Amino acid sequence: MHAWEIMSKPVVHVTMSTPVREATAALVDHGFAAMPVVNRENRVVGIFTEADALRCGSGFNGVVADFMTSPVEVVYMDADVDHVARQMLGDRLRCVPVVEDGVLVGVVSRRDLLRRLISSDDSIAGRLRSVLTDYSGSGERWNVRVADGVALISGQFEDEAERRVIALLARTVAGVERAELLNQAPA
Structure with missing residues (x-):
């Protein structure tokens, strides 16, 4: 390069x-x-x-x-x-x-x-973590991984309403095309 x-x-x-x-x-x-x-x-x-x-x-x-x-x-x-x-x-x-x-x-x-050392998915994941931390007040509530614009978010959700809010918040982050919420940590 x-x-x-x-x-x-x-x-x-x-x-x-x-x-x-x-x-x-x-x-x-x-x-x-x-x-x-x-x-x-x-x-x-x-x-x-x-x-x-x-x-x-x-x-x-x-x-x-x-x-x-x-x-x-x-x-x-x-x-x-x-x-x-x-x-x-x-x-x-x-x-x-x-x-x-x-x-x-x-x-x-x-x-x-x-x-050049980080991928765009790494940058997107960092921005998404920041948004979720702002929402929850804690950076440890959810695990986040992004692959090809798909955000994989795992952790404990209060209820279905919170799941919808988290999915909507994820899609406000530039580069997130889709959000998948999981009950276990993404692999």
């Missing part, structure tokens, strides 16, 4: 002349730990991180060029994902800009790397 297959795009980025306050707001608003800094030709010249923003202090005075981390490590679109993961772990990087001919085309984050 290659970087271009898992990278996030389009890329939220800033320029060296972006005010620190604006760049920090972008980090917070998008939930990013870091984002690339580019020049006029859209070439990566640095990275602006949460740590860089914290170094600015509460005044947030200045521009990104005054606080960004530079030089920055980049990877090419055809970089092997396992190599990218080792690079990120070894250098304790939260994200790595992806370039083509030196121009920013994407970003590989830790989350992008983790996404």
Whole structure:
């Protein structure tokens, strides 16, 4: 697998002349730990991180060029994902800009790397568990497994009305096509 297959795009980025306050707001608003800094030709010249923003202090005075981390490590679109993961772990990087001919085309984050390790059914099951925990107040009442969009939910149900509610709640989760309620733990 290659970087271009898992990278996030389009890329939220800033320029060296972006005010620190604006760049920090972008980090917070998008939930990013870091984002690339580019020049006029859209070439990566640095990275602006949460740590860089914290170094600015509460005044947030200045521009990104005054606080960004530079030089920055980049990877090419055809970089092997396992190599990218080792690079990120070894250098304790939260994200790595992806370039083509030196121009920013994407970003590989830790989350992008983790996404490839789980199936979409795993993600759906996690969201469904969260919905059921919100409903019941306990994450241990039902066991959940999802296979090809079919949610298998087992555990103790108060009555038939609760079974119907649980089945309806399950179908509100994106990706659940059908819900099956079982009296024993799914295999």
